[in-house]
Amino acid sequence: MIAFDPDAATRAYLATVNGAARARSDAYFEGGYWLILWNTVVGVGVAWAFLQFGFATRLSAWATRVTGRRRTLATLLWSLGFVAATTLVALPWAIYTDFVREHQYGMSNQTLGAWFGEWAKSFAIGLPLTALGFTGIMAAVRASPRRWWLYAGAVTLVVMAAFIALGPVLIEPLFNTYTPMADSPLRRDILKIAQGNGVPVTQVLVVDASKQTKRVSANVAGIGPTARVALNDNLLNTHDDAGILAVMGHETGHYALGHVRLLIFGFGALIVIGYATVQAAVPALIARHPRWGVAGITDPGALAVATIVFSLFFFVLTPVTNSLTRYTEGQADAFGLNAARAPDGEARIDLMLGQYRKLEPTPFEEVVFFDHPSGYTRIHQAMVWKAAHLGEPGVR
Ligand SMILES: [Zn+2]
Structure with missing residues (x-):
């Protein structure tokens, strides 16, 4: 039997991305560390x-x-004004981070017009939804000034679950x-992996992500009847079947391991703590x-103060939220290897993802910045x- 050294094999794969390509990927990703800070500052x-x-x-x-002093209506109107004004003021920053910078690093396929059209669409959908969310939270504050954070947290959890269930049906087709x-x-192999691991789907969808980006990706989204397996055309166009199956094995893992539920409760708990922090600090x-000139916590102006506290709260928690998702991603990787049995396909896709994710960070960087x-x-x-599986049948 030929000796196979996983460390040497890993080094051989990583050595294929070097020089300018490695420097560019590192620069793109490390720039992202600063974006976390600047996004919060903005x-x-x-x-x-x-x-x-x-x-x-x-x-x-x-x-x-x-x-006419109708408080709920006044809060809704205030929230619409606040969200619209602050989003518009931050528009140049969004153009830089989401459009200019993506083009600088060759990640985007969009014209400015197309990018702006999607920004406007997101704005039109996000504005009323955010304003309704603000109004709901303020209604909870007025109903229970001491314990609103608990009730609002519970409602946020339900709303999050509804968006995850309905997003693939209602929102994603808009883009x-x-x-x-x-x-x-x-x-057939993709369906075999999905169905064989309890994902209730009968078809595989291809999404035209190349209209926006050059990145490869796939997902298993939705809950129950809205569950669906989708891969993007960039991934399909790699024509690397073993790589594609490795990705689909990973995505199937997210579904089979109940990661959506886990993350809803994980992030839900953090949001409740975030609301409690708002209650303490505002x-x-x-x-x-x-x-x-904010009259008190029931004055709509308190929502602007709450926005500041909530943003800072999640900024400080960056290593926690990244570690929470990174933990589920690591689990999905292990699941995917067992489901797809395509370790070299997995490695080839990982190198491709390395175009925009630093391949060899320090352990500190990985914990703090990697999701x-x-x-x-x-x-x-x-x-x-x-x-561990060398020489077994069925390894791709
Ligand atoms: Zn994943």
């Missing part, structure tokens, strides 16, 4: 300016007047076209900044699997 800064320059109170007074994949041995901030395992971690795991 979000918090805009809300702060809104308060500091008196827009929060003026908007509050206007909303109260035009709604991309999903077409059934034509019959082929590859399609009254104190309002008291310390009389210039903001997926690094290329090194994934390829090494695949090679260890390969070593």
Whole structure:
């Protein structure tokens, strides 16, 4: 039997991405570390300016007047104004991070017009939904000023689950076209992996993601009747069947291991703690900044203060939220290797993902900044699997 060294095999794979390609991938991903900070600075800064320059109170007074003092309606109107104004002020930043920077690194296939059309669509959908969310939270604050964070947290959990269940049916088709994949041995193998692991699907969908991006991806989305397996055309166009099956094995793992439920409860718990932090911090901030003119926690202006606290809360928690998702991704990797039995396919796709995710970070970087395992971690795991299953039938 030929000796197979998983460490040497991992190094051989990683050595194929070097020089300018490696430097570019590292630069793109490391720039992303700073974006986490700057995104928070922009979000918090805009809300702060809104308060500091008196827009929060003026908007509050206007909303109260035009709604004839109907408080819920006034809060809804205030929220629409606040979300619209802050999103528009942050638009240049969004253009830089989502359009200019993606083009700088050759990740995007979109024209500015197409990008802007999708931004406008997201804005049109997100604005009323966010404003309704704000209004609901304020209604909970007024109904129970001391325990609203618990009730609002429970409702947020239910709303999150509803969006995950309905997103594939209601929202995603607004941005991309999903077409059934034509019959082929590859399609039959994808269905075999999905159905054999309890994903209740009878068809595989192909999504035209190349209209936006050059990235490869796939997903198993929805819950129950909305469950579906989809892979993007960039992945399909690699024509690497073993690689594609490795990805589908990974995605099947997310479904089979109940990761959607796990993440809803995980993030739900963090959101409840985030609301509790808002409850603790907002009254104190309002008291310390009389210039903001916010009358109290039931004044819609308090929502701008809450936005600041909530953003900072999740900024501080970045390593926690990344580690939570990275943990489920590692589990899906292990599941995928057993389901697809394609360790080299997995390694080839990991190198492809390495175009925009640093392949060999330090352990500290991986814990703090990675929401997926690094290329090194994934390829090494695949090679260890390969070593353990060497010479077995059915290994691709
Ligand atoms: Zn995944």
